[in-house]
Amino acid sequence: MNAYSGHVADAVGPVADALVILHVLDDDGQKIGAAGFAFTDGAGAFTLEVNNISTASARLALEVQKGGRHFAAFVGDVNAQAIDPISTVLAELVTLIVETQGGRSVDDYTAAELVQLEAEARASIAAAGTDLADADALFEQLLMDIGRSIAELSEGTITVLPTQIASPPPPADVHTDINGFVVTLYDSNGAYWDITANGSIGDGNTDAYDGGLFLEIDGSRFPDQLAATAFAQLEDGNEVVLGPASMSGLEVIRKIYISPELPFARFQESLYNPTGVDIIADISLYTNFGSDEGNSLVYSSTNGDNVADPTDFWLTNHQDSGDPSLGFLYPGGEPDKFNDELYVDYTQLTVPAGATVNVHVWAFQTNAMTVAELTAWIASIAEHPPIEFYLGLTDAEIAASVAPPIAPNVMAGAGGVASYTTVTATNLATMEQSSVDAGSDGSFSLGILADSGDSLQITTTNGRDETFVVP
The missing domain is CATH 2.60.40 (Immunoglobulin-like)
Known part of the structure; x- marks a missing residue:
């Protein structure tokens, strides 16, 4: 028989008459079997005897149960293993690193490293004076002080x-005539996008907009295009292509893509400079919200506040409970909101001679998500949108973007x-x-x-x- 001994304490002192179980763990720190058990004495001490196991290892964990309380520790010391709030949080932090299947393993931690981490943890809590009864505070303190050591000892790289620029599958680029406006398309959540002859959105889904996503160049709006001509085409069944139209010396094409995979519309403003000199122009996308608010606030934005600042590149809004939640993602642009009007500006944008520059803006309108849910989703993908955000675009169109998407x-x-x-x-x-x-x-x-x-x-x-x- 081999013995494992130690002591159990809570924030107040020793824990007597507590059940101590020795567990065997898998690679991911999950329990796969119990090797033995014992009870603590009046001083919180225990000795647990087992067959065929004799060493300290991250493959072994001690768990304590007493009156609804729970403590744990990896076995770093077979003779004097402390089990208390500090060892419990340390075990949680190590488990976070190893719990992903196919990731790091508990075998990355030797018994000596477990002893080292426990010593660092106890020194950290002693120096900070953290309340041992406050598990959340212990977690935050240890994560700040020894989280780096826990990660580095796992030998992750x-x-x-x-x-590399994100590269979606090439589009089919099958064009058919648009026989009349308005063109109505639906995104993956069933939101209604009523696309007008100038590429703006009329009402949207249940009063989302009082006119949305108008394109303006140097103060002039993109003109209506004539249906049943080469200037008004439906591409691949879910993208309206309008133009080219001559504006400020540029040849401008609007492409409005309604995603069947995700709940958004994408607006590509393709600006081609056919001249031999650079052209500098002010580009704006103008939206009037159906919510008709009399304030210039938003629900949330890139920096987490409810003001559309120049540094923000996404925002959400919902100020009428009967209207959909709205969102906008506009890399490289600057927002300017006054009451229920929003401009996304690309000021003094340079289009080099003979080149094309593309502006990409994503719009979201949904009744399927709350504005909080929409905000959380946009925030989670805004830095690196998934490849579905670029479906329907060619590699050349993406490379010409004001803010091309960078693959991780x-x-x-x-x-x-x-x-x-x-x-x-x-x-x-x-x-x-x-x-x-x-x-x-x-x-x-x-x-x-x-x-x-x-x-x-x-x-x-x-x-x-x-x-x-x-x-």
């Missing part, structure tokens, strides 16, 4: 690659960084930055413009700071 090129699997930490990549050649929050297992991915040979500095909010050279 960060990968950097040269920038800095990434890590489980254990790459600490759980939930904010990761920032800085291209030291251009000083451009991109940030993302890591997942619960320390995995993350982000995109940043970087060429081979550029140096990328990767920092985290809990102190990691490394520089990688892009291969």
Whole structure:
């Protein structure tokens, strides 16, 4: 027989007469069987005897149950394993790193490393004076102080690659005449998009708009196009193509794509400069909300407040309970909202001689999601929209975008960084930055413009700071 001993305590003191169970764990830290059990004595001490197991290991965990309370610890010390609120939170943090199937394993942590982490955890809590009865505070303190150590001991790695532009499957580009306006198309949630002859939206779904997404160039609106001509086409059954129309020396084509996969409409404003000199123009997309509010606030925006600031590149709005929740994603643009009117401006946009520049704006109107749900979804995908956001576009159209979508090129699997930490990549050649929050297992991915040979500095909010050279 082999013995495992230790003691159990809560925030007040020793826990007597508590059941202590020794569990065997799988790669992901999940319990697959019990190897033995014992009860604590009046001083909270226990000795647990088992056959065929004799060493400390991250494959073993001790669990304590007493009166609805629960404590745990990985077995780092077979002779004096402390089980208390600190060991419980430490076990939770390690499990976060290893719990993803196919990611890091409990075998990445040796018994000596478990002892090291426990010592760091106890020193952290002692220095901070954290209340042992406050599990949330313990979690936050240990994540901040030793989350980095937990991730690094798992030996997860960060990968950097040269920038790649997102590339969807090529569209079929099958055109048919539009026989008359208005053209009505429906997105994946069944929202109604009534597209007019100038590419704007009329009423939308149940008074979403009082006219939405008008294109204006240097103060002039994109003109109505004539149905049943080459200037008004339906492409692949779900995209209205209008133009070209001559505006401010540019040849302008509007493409309004209604997604059958996701609940959005995408507006591409294609600006071709046929001349031999650069053209600088002010581009705006104007919307009048059906909610008719008399204030200039929004529900939420990129920086989390309810003001449409120039640095915001998405916003949501819902100020009439009878109307749909609305959202806008406009990389490279600046919002300007006054009462129920919204302009998304691309001021002094340069279209080089002989070149095309594309502006992409996504609009959302939904009764299927609350405005809070819509906001959370847009916030989660705004930095790196999924490939479905670019279906129907060619690689050339995407490359000509004011803000081309960058495929993730800095990434890590489980254990790459600490759980939930904010990761920032800085291209030291251009000083451009991109940030993302890591997942619960320390995995993350982000995109940043970087060429081979550029140096990328990767920092985290809990102190990691490394520089990688892009291969």
